[in-house]
Each structure stands twice: as structure tokens, then as C-alpha cells.
Amino acid sequence: MKRYDSQLEIGGTKLRSRLFLGTGRFPNPAVLQQSLEASGAEVITFAVRRVNLDSVEDDSVLQHVEDRSLVYLPNTSGAGNADEAVRIAKLARAAGLGNWIKVEISRDERTLLPDPLETLRATERLVREGFVALPYTSDDPMLCRRLEEAGAAAVMPGGAPIGTGLGILNPYNLGLIAEQSGVPVIVDAGLGSAQDVVQAMELGADGILVNTPVAKAQDPVAMAKAMRLAVEAGRLSAMAGRIPRKPYASASSSTEGALFGGPYAAGSAIEGRRAETSAEGLRR
Amino acid sequence: MKEELLVVGGGIVGLSCAYEAAKRGGRKVTIVDRGDFGGQASGAAAGMLAPYTENSEQPDPFFRLCLDSLRLYPEWAEEIERLSGISVELTHTGSIQVALHEADMLPLRTRQRWQNEWGARAEWLDAADLRRLEPGLSSAAAGGLYCPEESHVYAPKLVKALEAACRRLGVRCAGNAGDTVDLMLDGGRVRLVTGTGGRFEADRVIVCAGAWTGAFERWFGFAVPVNPIRGQICAYHSPIGEVRRMVFTSQAYWVGKRNGTLVCGASEDIAGFDTSVTERGIARLTRWSGRVFPALADRSPVHRWAGLRPATLDGWPLLGPVPGAPQAVVAAGHYRNGILLAPVTAKRICDVLDGKLPAAELAPFAPDRFAASARTLG
Known part of the structure; x- marks a missing residue:
């Protein structure tokens, strides 16, 4: 039985916050720091390809968050197939970035939609290699089930293509994924504002990953706070039990x-x- | 009687606005700076004119502003050189964003796709092309995106030339005036008091206070969240032509200057208004330099310096009139793009002063756009 105050647990790690924050696209490190603070996020994600893997403490982004107690979720964005994704994951682990990996594989430069077959292949291999694998996937319930069977520590279906802000294009699928999933469901990609976050949580998501809607908001710090409140509002609302919809007043x-x-x-x-x-x- | 115009801030943006206003004529222009002219972010700048590289996401209003400014540059620079007799070393080298991982290629191709619709004429370079164009690059580089339109200027000379051009046009230059301690905007006039006791009166004011612009919120009456972000930068001795184009990576960039130095920047530190150079800030640049250009591994930088960039919440500048005090106009918060945005800023701001550009045209950059949301956080 899900309880409002129960903690999210992924790969054996208990998390205080259900909001994950991507560190890309922020206009400057001060706004990144303030947004991270306002979001309350404990898990941050970043593209391994952008990190200074030779000396992580020198990295242009990670140096600004090194004082915080955070869980790193490096991602394989830019990978076009499972081989590349596995190589990137190993580079990240070797550089001391931990053993969590967000599998992100795309070969379409226009939509950046995840490649389902390569994502499944990479997830299988990464799990065998001892990674805590969180695949970013399309919102397909059958695919999410297969990813779970492959050993994914959580599934991360997208609401819409990355960075589009279109919100949850298929709430039915997302609801189904949340209903069936034995591992946490983190809705990732395509969200635009707090209302999309509330909707995802009401549909039964266990957590949310946002980057662009915060980093590219006019006031990212205020939006980060809005996202934190929306995660809470959505989860509480889902558990409070809404009234049935009626046709008339x-x-x-x-x-x-x-x-x-x-x-x-x-x-x-x-x-x-x-x-x-x-x-x-x-x-x- | 001539309108009196006061420009607060003598960095690249203030100097460009004062220059443009004086050039258009009909105004008596005074420019005030807390210290020396040439500014903070301006002095630290590598002078890159790189609207495509700096905007990899989408063709938003900021990208279009950057692009407009790049296109104004050749004529604007030539005019300043003519008036000042100082070369600003505008150099059309093009730039290369290097892919150090195979995974860098997809996002670069996404960028190339939309930017070529905006005149970038960007070309994909494979590893062999890259070696031919930049022989000094590490063999780890997998490819890159070549952007022929991007250029650079020598920022220290540009600010000197602008100051000289301003003086030539009769602009009164009041340096070392100290911080602004009071700004009175009542009765349609402008009265400014500075820390050294300087008193300035004018009909209108352009506030170009860069990293210090946040201090003006008490006189504007709305939140102006501007963070100073320190940029540390260094330069190597380097034979001209060793690095031929501007080279960008996720961690640093390099630009070869005509004085035989190779400039490598830049850190983005949160250190308040402290402008000191730190061992750590420079070491991360030199370690990375040695990896990307192996020949730099056993060379030490010959210059190291730092400046403060003015950073807004969305990374876009504050441009336009102060609501409730139309005699005050803001041009600040240019962060990493002050040198690039100087000509377009000066022209748009003077168009506002001349009543030729409705403030609505600058709405995405409205100085009060953070007034509603800022300070909501305890």
C-alpha cells in the first residue's frame, strides 16, 4: 500500500525527494545552485559526454554542486546505440560518478525520441554489469514491462519529446505504466510546467525528472520551487481520492x-x- | 537646448551606448564609471563573436539579438577604428565546436540542422578534416562542427577604441567616481550621487552597471536579480597560427590573438564581487588545455586575469525603459555576451531614446520581467 509519506527507494537507496533535476541548459551556475536548493532535489542528472571525466572536480558544472549531498544520475545522452551507451556508462563509473546510469539512446536528431530496442539491449547489459539502470523510454506499457524484467531499477517514460514542454501526450499509457509497474516510475522529458507534474503524479508516477522547464523558465528558481510543490500536490491529490466526474452541476x-x-x-x-x-x- | 544624457557604467555596454548617442547628435552625453573605463566583464572577455556556439538550443529572441549584433559588427568596428585610430582586431576565423565523444555528435547535428536555416553555413568535420583544420588538436577529437561566420575582436582594444571615440565625439568621461549611492528619478529628471561625492544631473539616464545593476532595484522599485559571476581566464604564448580558429569544448575555449597569445577561458565562479585569480580556477583551464592541445601540456600561461559577468535569472540581458520612470533606461546583464551584443544594444537603446522603437519590441528583455516571481523564496 502506497502511503503519502513513504520514501522513494531506487536500487536500495532511499530518497528524500521525488523530484530529480537535470543540470543542463541553466543560464549560469548561480541560477543552477539556487534552483537546486529551491527544488529540494536529491538526484541530479547530467550528460556524461559533457563532464570532464579526467578530473571531475574540475568540471564546469559539477564543481558547483560538490558541497551538496546528492545522488548522481549520469546519463548517456548522445548515444545512438546500446554499445555506445554501455561504453559511456563505464566511463562514468570509472571516473567515480557512481553506478547509477540513466540510459538515454536516440538516433533521431529532430525528436530525440528514445530507441526502444537499443534501450532494452543496453539495459540488459548494464544490469549484468552491476549498474543501477534507469532507462529513459517511450511511454509504452509493454516496453516498460520488458525493461523491468530486464532488471531496470526504475523506468523513466517520457511525457513528450525532450525539451518540448508539450506535457503528457498519452495519459492513458502513463497511467497504465504506473499501475502495472513493480519498480518506481519516474516521468521524464517533455513536461512544461507545474500542471504537467501534478498530472503525472496524479496518474500514479513515483517521481519526476525535469530539466528544460526549470532551466529555461524565465525565473528558473521560482519554477524549481513550483515543481517541488507540484510533486507534493500531485502525490497528495492522488492519495486523497478525487471526486468522480459528473456531467452536470x-x-x-x-x-x-x-x-x-x-x-x-x-x-x-x-x-x-x-x-x-x-x-x-x-x-x- | 540639448538633452542631457547620463550613462552609468563604462564597460563595453555603457561605452557603446554613449558612443551611439553621441554619434546620433543632439545630446550632451556624460559617462560615469565607478572605476576605470573598460569594465569588468569587458576587460576579462576573450572577445568572441559567437552567436551560434553560444546558443545551441533554439532560435529564440536572444539568439536573434545575438545574430543581429554579429551582422552589425563589421561596419560598426570599422567606424570606431576610423574615429579612434585604434585597431580592434576584428578577425574572421570561424569556430569549431569539438566533439570529444562520439555522443557529442548527435546534439551537434541537431544544432547544425536548425542553425543552417539561420545562415550559419555550419559544416560537419570528421576526424581527418579536423586534423587538417587544427593540426594541434588531440587525436582523441572525434569530429566537430565548423561555423565559418563566427569571429572575434580584441576586447581590451575595443574598449580603448570606444573610449577614444567617445572623447572624440565630445562625451564627458567621468572615471573613478565610486559606486552609485543615490539615484533620484522624481520630477522627470535624473540626479545621481556617487561614492566619491560626485553629483550628476541629466534629463535621461542609461544604467549599464553590469554586475552592479542589482543595487539599482531600490531606486527602480522592483527586483533586479543580477548575480556577479567571476570569469577567470588565462593566456599562453603561442606562435600565430598555432590555433587558427576559435575552438570550443564543453569545459573551455581557445582563441588565438594577433599579439601572439592564445587566450583560454573561462571559469564561471560564484565568489560575490571578488575578482581575484585563484590557483584552482586557472589550474582547471590549464589541465584541460593540455588534454585538448597536447602542445600546451608543458607550457604555462603567461597572463591570468578575472572579471565579473552580470548574470540574470534567464541569462538574457535587461534592455528597455524603467516602468514608472521613462527617463531611465536599462542596458545590463549581458553575461557572456557583452562584447558580441554591444552594437545591437547601443542601437536598440538609442532607438528607444529617440522614440523610434516601442518598448514592446524589447519585451522579452524587459528590465522588470522578474518583478513578479523574484523574492517569492524564503
């Missing part, structure tokens, strides 16, 4: 509450309200 107060002829007609409105919510009022 139903008044939020009963007809007895009408101004003339109802219980409020005599005496002040405040007294009437108090009476209504008290046991006595309900019996009346």
Missing part, C-alpha cells in the same frame, strides 16, 4: 441552504453555519 450546499426559507432565514449566517456543521445541525 451538483450544488455544494443543499437546497435547504437557500437564502429564503432555509435554516439560515432566522438568526445570523454565522450561527446558521455553526449549527449546520454541528451534530445538532445535522440532525435538524
